[in-house]
Amino acid sequence: MxxxxxxxxxxxxxxxxxxxxxxxxxxxxxxxxxxxxxxxxxxxxxxxxxxxxxxxxxxxxxxxxxxxxxxxxxxxxxxxxxxxxxxxxxxxxGVRTTAGSRLASFFARDWPVAVRSLWKETLAALLLTIIGLATGFMLVEADPRWFEGFVPSELAGGRDFSASAEYLRSTLYHDGGADGLSVFATYLFTHNSQVCIFSFALGFMFGVPTAMLIVYNGAILGAMFSLFNSHGLGFELGGWLIIHGSTEFFAIVLAGAAGLKIGWAVVFPGEETRMAAAARAGRISGVAMGGVVVMLLVAGLLEGFGRQLITDDLARYAIGGGMLAFWLLYFYVPRRQDITHDG
CATH class of the missing domain: 1.20.58 (Methane Monooxygenase Hydroxylase; Chain G, domain 1)
Structure with missing residues (x-):
């Protein structure tokens, strides 16, 4: 008993x-x-x-x-x-997963789902980029003195309207360390990485600093295109940029979209408090930003190797266009598990 x-x-x-x-x-x-x-x-x-x-x-x-x-x-x-x-x-x-399975889930579903949920903000960030690019291009075309107002001297590195067409062309194809576009590329990558971080981090300020950063970054690009285009090198500059820029600038647009998402939630919280709405938006944006870091790493590899090893313009455009197509398919084509989950 x-x-x-x-x-x-x-x-x-x-x-x-x-x-x-x-x-x-x-x-x-x-x-x-x-x-x-x-x-x-x-x-x-x-x-x-x-x-x-x-x-x-x-x-x-x-x-x-x-x-x-x-x-x-x-x-x-x-x-x-x-x-x-x-x-x-x-x-x-409970389902206990390993770090590897969680990482696989991030790339297979979490990241693209987060990016798709930001589609409105992504379109807004893309529009702001285009506005900035067009503004910078047209202002510099009308008056070259605008170039110095848009492009910092560290970023220009001697590439301004006083440079000859031969010199500008040489910087697009010749890897001459400080004499080529290496310094420009490194500075541009660092600059764009900072734009990504600040675009996201400053989103809580009603999205205003984020929008300004996106427009300004587009204006820099437009000013550079105006410079090279004035010497008949616009197509060549586009090839040099697109090989890594299709990934790098896509990352900037997504970072801006993440910041705008938070800013929109702060301005229009709905029935939630502003802090609760911002936190909810931040969870989605944070996932997207985790992927932006990956995109910047990929862009860095493309810039470091592709730019130096590939000098044919059409090949550069093909690689850049292929990367853009890859990201668009990766983010926006629905997956079977997404359909199952939504259904």
Missing amino acids: NDRPALADRPPLRADSRSFRESREGEWRRLEAILTTAEKRSVRALSDEDLLALPILYRGALSSLSVARETSLDLELVHYLEGLSARAYFFVY
Whole structure:
């Protein structure tokens, strides 16, 4: 008669709080110890005995929680059992994934889904970029003195209206360290990376700084095109830029879209508080920005190797256009798991 009944078969207790605790507290403590070990280390660290006891102790905790609620025992005990049951549920029924599977899920679904959810903001950021590019191009075409107002001297690096067509052409095809476009490319990549970061980070300021950064970045590009176009090298500059720019500038547009998403949520929070709306938008934008970092790394590789190894204009356009097509297909073509999830 000394054998204790199984936890699942034990009848509900109708005692006061003290006797209830005394009768089951040992089992709760054991369950808590098992969960602590699993959380700090892993499930593999548990012994076979603990693994077998875990689901039984979990059901016992649920039973205790039900009794505690029905008999109106002290609120502190109810909260303790709720937390204990929630922790145990994860290890009994939860899906535990490895870092590799989470990373695969990010690239397979999370990132493209986040980007697609920003499609309105992406179009807005693209429009702002085009406006900036057209403005910079037209102003410099009308008056070359605007060039210095748009393009910093560090970025220009001697490529201005005082340079000859031969010199500008040589910088597009000759890898001559500081004498070529290496310095320009490095500065441009650093500049664009900073634009991405600040476009996202400053989105909470109603999106205004984000919009200004996007327009200004487009104006720099337009001014550079005006310079090279005035020497009959607009097509050649486009080939030099597109090989990595189709990825790099796409990343800037997405970063701007992420910032605009947050800014829009702050301006129009709906029924939520501004902080809650911004936090919700930030979760989506944060996923998109995680992918933007990847795009900038890809752009850096394309710029570092493709620009130096490939000097044919048509080949440069083909690679840049191919990368643009890849990103568009990757982000905007629905996947089977997305359809299943949405359905």
